[in-house]
Amino acid sequence: MNFPSYTPVGEIRAAAILTGSYVVAATFGDSNGSPTGLTTTPEQAVNNESTDLVLDLAFTKGSLTSCDVAVDFSTDGSTWFAEGSEAVSAGVATITSKVHRMSANFTGTITVPVSHPYVRVKALGTGTVTSSSLAISAHFIRKER
Numbered sequence: 001m002n003f004p005s006y007t008p009v010g011e012i013r014a015a016a017i018l019t020g021s022y023v024v025a026a027t028f029g030d031s032n033g034s035p036t037g038l039t040t041t042p043e044q045a046v047n048n049e050s051t052d053l054v055l056d057l058a059f060t061k062g063s064l065t066s067c068d069v070a071v072d073f074s075t076d077g078s079t080w081f082a083e084g085s086e087a088v089s090a091g092v093a094t095i096t097s098k099v100h101r102m103s104a105n106f107t108g109t110i111t112v113p114v115s116h117p118y119v120r121v122k123a124l125g126t127g128t129v130t131s132s133s134l135a136i137s138a139h140f141i142r143k144e145r
Contacts, residue, residue: 005141005142005143006139006140006141007139007140007141007142008139009026009028009137009138009139009140010137010138011135011136011137012025012026012121012136012137012138013025013026013121013123013134013135013136014135015058015133015134015135016133016134016135017125017129017132017133018064018067018123018124018125018129018132018133018134019124019125019129020124020125020126020129021124022068022070022122022123022124023122023123023124024120024121024122025121025122025123025136026120026121026136026138027077027118027119027120028053028118028119028120029074029077029117029118029119051113051114051140051141051142051143052111052112052113052114052140052141052143053071053111053112053113053114053119053121053138053139053140054109054110054111054112054138054139054140054141055069055109055110055111055112055121055136055137055138056108056109056136056137056138056139057069057100057102057106057107057108057109057110057134057135057136058106058107058133058134058135058136059102059105059106059107059132059133059134060105060131060132060133060134061102061103061104061105061132062128062129062130062131062132062133063127063128063129063130063131063132064125064126064127064128064129064132065103065126065127066101066102066103066125066126066127067101067102067103067123067124067125067126067132067134068099068100068101068123068124068125068126069099069100069101069102069110069121069122069123069134069136070082070083070097070098070099070100070121070122070123071083071098071100071112071119071120071121071122072119072120072122073114073115073116073118073119074116074117074118074119074120075116075117075118076118077117077118080120081116082097082098083097083098083112084096084097084098085097085098111141114140121136121138123136
């Protein structure tokens with residue numbers, strides 16, 4: 001049995017009050033545009049491997065309405081594409097930018113498949129920021145599909 005490989009990154013956003021605009025917690029990637037182990041290379045695809053970004057979140061709501069965490073992807077580190085979400089109704093697929101929203105205190109994990117050489121994680125708060133806090137730690141898991 002093959003176990004996934006684990007690459008810790010550590011804390012990418014120290015516990016702090018959120019703002020009403022997205023603030024980038026971290027950007028991952030290589031200045032040469034190489035995958036740096038963050039995406040699935042052609043060789044890994046042949047071997048049925050993939051990489052996931054795992055985010056450990058510690059959110060304290062305080063007076064906020066909610067907290068949004070979003071993940072963007074890029075092939076060059078300058079043009080960014082949102083993680084997509086698809087909903088189907090009456091045979092029509094509607095695609096929107098995916099947001100991981102927390103509207104109550106939350107301590108947990110989200111996992112995002114990595115599809116590009118560059119990845120960035122960002123967060124914002126909606127409502128009154130008093131007594132709110134968000135901390136994010138990250139690690140990558142390379143696994144067989």
